[in-house]
Amino acid sequence: MNAFKQMETNTPTKDEGIYDIIIAGAGCSGLSLLYSILNTGSLQDQKILVIDNSFQKANDRTWCFWEQSPGIFESLVCKNWEHISIHKNEFNTTLGTAPFSYKMIEGLDFYNYVINLAKQFNNVYWQEATVTSMETENGIAQMYWEGGMAKGHKVFSSILPIDDLYAISQGKQTAPFLWQHFKGHLVEFETSVFDANVARLMDFNVDQKGATGFMYLLPLTDKKALVEYTLFSKTLLNQNDYVLEINAYLQKHYPNIKYQIVHEEIGAIPMTTLAFAQSKAPIYVIGTLGNAVKASTGYAFHFIQEQVKQIVKSLINGKKVDTEIHNTRHKFYDAVLLHILSNNLMEGSEIFKRIFQKNKAATIFKFLSNTSSLWEDICIMRSLPTNIFLPAAIKVFIRRSSF
Numbered sequence: 001m002n003a004f005k006q007m008e009t010n011t012p013t014k015d016e017g018i019y020d021i022i023i024a025g026a027g028c029s030g031l032s033l034l035y036s037i038l039n040t041g042s043l044q045d046q047k048i049l050v051i052d053n054s055f056q057k058a059n060d061r062t063w064c065f066w067e068q069s070p071g072i073f074e075s076l077v078c079k080n081w082e083h084i085s086i087h088k089n090e091f092n093t094t095l096g097t098a099p100f101s102y103k104m105i106e107g108l109d110f111y112n113y114v115i116n117l118a119k120q121f122n123n124v125y126w127q128e129a130t131v132t133s134m135e136t137e138n139g140i141a142q143m144y145w146e147g148g149m150a151k152g153h154k155v156f157s158s159i160l161p162i163d164d165l166y167a168i169s170q171g172k173q174t175a176p177f178l179w180q181h182f183k184g185h186l187v188e189f190e191t192s193v194f195d196a197n198v199a200r201l202m203d204f205n206v207d208q209k210g211a212t213g214f215m216y217l218l219p220l221t222d223k224k225a226l227v228e229y230t231l232f233s234k235t236l237l238n239q240n241d242y243v244l245e246i247n248a249y250l251q252k253h254y255p256n257i258k259y260q261i262v263h264e265e266i267g268a269i270p271m272t273t274l275a276f277a278q279s280k281a282p283i284y285v286i287g288t289l290g291n292a293v294k295a296s297t298g299y300a301f302h303f304i305q306e307q308v309k310q311i312v313k314s315l316i317n318g319k320k321v322d323t324e325i326h327n328t329r330h331k332f333y334d335a336v337l338l339h340i341l342s343n344n345l346m347e348g349s350e351i352f353k354r355i356f357q358k359n360k361a362a363t364i365f366k367f368l369s370n371t372s373s374l375w376e377d378i379c380i381m382r383s384l385p386t387n388i389f390l391p392a393a394i395k396v397f398i399r400r401s402s403f
């Protein structure tokens with residue numbers, strides 16, 4: 001059931017005054033922040049306004065991420081894997097993920113969970129509206145939508161102008177900009193076909209479309225899996241092109257076995273070290289807008305949780321809020337990898353194959369979480385040919401604007 005349907009009460013009126021916190025955008029980052037604030041004793045009584053253009057939430061995405069120990073959303077994890085596999089031509093490897101576990105959460109479970117908790121708080125107000133602008137006057141943030149406005153001491157916004165972003169990605173920028181775009185089918189076969197213990201992270205034996213393409217196959221049971229045709233490239237495909245590739249893949253691997261499509265998801269995640277927006281008190285940017293996405297991979301869920309932790313810590317201590325979560329060293333590696341990918345200096349499939357061939361999954365996960373040591377970074381970078389990696393690193397380093 002959609003939790004938002006029950007929320008006709010507790011909507012703001014013109015006399016509500018100034019909110020302590022306005023959360024603009026009730027998606028992954030906005031609701032993660034709301035959840036953490038409401039779970040923090042000293043912040044629980046803050047007067048909070050949550051604005052989103054639609055509270056009719058759908059199961060529009062699944063989030064996967066890795067963790068060493070149970071996290072705050074452990075009860076929502078619908079599946080976890082202790083093994084991942086990578087495939088390219090004759091190269092097939094399955095790696096144990098220990099001490100990490102690769103986990104999946106369904107979007108709707110997450111939205112409902114946080115909303116149901118927040119509904120118990122009378123100090124949380126809800127506004128279904130499309131925010132049209134935000135500005136600051138005398139240190140107070142003002143949020144406008146058609147027919148209304150609200151004021152807040154602090155605004156946390158994840159409202160991403162995706163069309164503007166697409167225009168930026170097609171223009172000339174100081175940093176490489178790729179899209180991680182995909183369509184996924186949740187399929188259910190009539191007979192047992194999958195090994196439910198292994199998440200197929202990247203199978204490059206698909207049409208690369210002149211970029212980096214792979215199938216991402218997450219088996220939930222031996223009959224049911226989420227199968228996503230994913231590309232890292234500058235432009236998106238027509239919807240039908242993803243579907244054709246998924247169908248061909250399933251036909252190749254599981255010929256003539258009947259299956260049904262139970263659910264679909266589509267996505268386009270920006271992969272860039274370019275900052276879309278900057279936090280400037282009292283308006284702070286979070287989530288994708290707040291550059292939480294890891295530029296070289298498109299993973300964001302983990303970093304959104306890190307960003308939220310950092311914000312909540314500042315709110316508790318009354319310190320300056322800092323939304324930057326990627327350290328310069330790892331941003332530099334991201335910029336180098338993106339430079340190599342976007343200039344086709346080496347096939348993406350070859351880069352990822354070599355990284356997974358020469359390193360343990362745990363080291364790669366640490367690297368991708370920005371928590372690897374310098375030595376671990378060197379091990380990862382050594383997986384790539386020096387004649388490609390070094391000139392790219394020097395070029396990116398000289399043109400520092402991209403990290």
Ligand SMILES: Cc1cc2nc3c(=O)[nH]c(=O)nc-3n(C[C@H](O)[C@H](O)[C@H](O)COP(=O)(O)OP(=O)(O)OC[C@H]3O[C@@H](n4cnc5c(N)ncnc54)[C@H](O)[C@@H]3O)c2cc1C
Pocket residue numbers: 024025026027028029030051052053054060061062063064065129130131132158159160265266267268269286287288289298299300301302304
């Ligand atoms: C299909 C899909 C699958 C993904 N899978 C993964 C994954 O497995 N692992 C991972 O780490 N990352 C994944 N990501 C990337 C990332 O984690 C998600 O995009 C995540 O939802 C980003 O969170 P966010 O809060 O920035 O944006 P969102 O979750 O998109 O939230 C933004 C909110 O703002 C609202 N909004 C937008 N414009 C306005 C406006 N003008 N006024 C009011 N409200 C507005 C939207 O309705 C939305 O609710 C995925 C992304 C997609 C699209």
